[in-house]
Amino acid sequence: MERHSEGWEMHRPGRIEVVCGSMFSGKTEELIRRMKRAKFARQRVEIFKPSLDTRYSEVDVVSHDKTTIPSTPVDSSSSILLLASDIDVVGIDEAQFLDGGLVDVCNQLANRGVRVIVAGLDMDFKGVPFGPIPALCAIADEVTKVHAICVKCGALAYVSHRLVENDKRVLLGETNEYEPLCRDCYRKAMEEEKKR
Numbered sequence: 754m755e756r757h758s759e760g761w762e763m764h765r766p767g768r769i770e771v772v773c774g775s776m777f778s779g780k781t782e783e784l785i786r787r788m789k790r791a792k793f794a795r796q797r798v799e800i801f802k803p804s805l806d807t808r809y810s811e812v813d814v815v816s817h818d819k820t821t822i823p824s825t826p827v828d829s830s831s832s833i834l835l836l837a838s839d840i841d842v843v844g845i846d847e848a849q850f851l852d853g854g855l856v857d858v859c860n861q862l863a864n865r866g867v868r869v870i871v872a873g874l875d876m877d878f879k880g881v882p883f884g885p886i887p888a889l890c891a892i893a894d895e896v897t898k899v900h901a902i903c904v905k906c907g908a909l910a911y912v913s914h915r916l917v918e919n920d921k922r923v924l925l926g927e928t929n930e931y932e933p934l935c936r937d938c939y940r941k942a943m944e945e946e947k948k949r
């Protein structure tokens with residue numbers, strides 16, 4: 754049974770929304786808030802996330818109430834195209850860990866009429882733009898940059914500063930391994946680290 758009128762289905766506007774920011778900035782919360790609203794509006798919603806993000810073992814992203822949003826781990830961006838065939842609103846969490854093909858995948862979905870909401874880290878712990886997020890910001894219809902609070906001075910944070918010594922880019926966030934810092938406090942921290 755078609756839920757939407759034929760006209761609405763045909764003219765359903767696809768779009769790409771990006772929610773980016775540092776760790777602890779509430780990216781996933783904002784993604785889930787938008788997905789829940791879509792679900793209340795009786796849209797078919799699903800969140801995809803890279804399978805290497807194993808911090809949360811549960812399959813469902815939210816399960817505190819009836820607005821549980823199904824979440825599917827994917828190995829590559831192309832899997833999203835295959836799995837999202839019947840979805841109105843596609844959420845993609847931790848998108849910085851997915852491959853560069855995600856840009857084309859999001860465009861294809863939006864051109865099909867799908868609303869795509871992408872959440873991800875804009876920069877890695879060195880302040881370098883992360884994975885497909887910069888390109889996604891460029892092609893998005895709407896970009897929302899969310900901010901954590903700098904743990905040193907209380908200003909809006911700019912970057913996730915890594916506290917443990919490890920140069921590997923994909924180090925999944927245990928909260929005690931990173932701290933959100935503003936630009937000024939990050940610069941000072943980098944200077945301190947150089948002295949060591």
Ligand SMILES: [Zn+2]
Pocket residue numbers: 903904905906907908934935936937938939
């Ligand atoms: Zn600061």
